Amino acid sequence: MKNYNHSCLFFKTHYVIFFLFSFIYGQEDSGFINKGDWWLESKIGFTFYNEDAAALDLNLTAGQPIENSIKLQFIPGLSYAISDRLLAGTHFGFGFFNYKYSSLNQSGRIQNYKSGIHLRYYFLKIIPELYLFAETGSNFNYLVANITSNNNYLKSYLDTGFSYKISDEWILSFVLKDVVFYHNSSPNFENRSSNFGSSSVLKEMIRFPFFSISYRLN
Secondary structure, eight states: OHHHHHHHHHHHHHHHHHHHHTTTTTSOOOSSSOTTOEEEEEEEEEEOOOTTHHHHOTTSOTTOOEEEEEEEEEEEEEEEEEETTEEEEEEEEEEEEEEEETTTTEEEEEEEEEEEEEEEEEEEEEETTEEEEEEEEEEEEEEEESSSOOEEEEEEEEEEEEEEEOSSSEEEEEEEEEEEEEESSSSOTTOOOSSEEEOOHHHHHHHSOEEEEEEEOO
């Protein structure tokens, strides 16, 4: 089963890479992102979804009734267009996850701090104002928790999503997080094992939706 999962991940990763690069030279430039542009971006994810909260807490049994759960992640970033529709940049972020076990009258608090680098390409034009993009990156994370152990870990990821250019200065995006990912240790903010993995895009979209707004600085 482990070899089967690794094989599925292998083919999924290479399918995404093939799909991305098959459009790199096939899309006409529409001025969506121009070489030399500087873009300031703010990503935000927010949810009340709490099914996996107990699994983050190593001292309590998964499945305990949970109430007043809230999870938020805020990731500002600065990117430079090294060519048309291709951005390289840096980001930092903060996340928190608060929840309460109603039957035990005990609360859990998790905070996460990150900084890293990324590369984004707008590879498929749907209409002149709407593009499909892919972003890959890595970041260093510091996890602070009041019940489970603190942890430093590295994460690498491949995201995808849709971006709509509202005006020459503003872009609104819907981000599908962690299509493929890697964590070098656990616990981590995403509650994943320390290994390579892939996620269900539709499931993640419902569990923890992400949006971003970008502003052109020059």
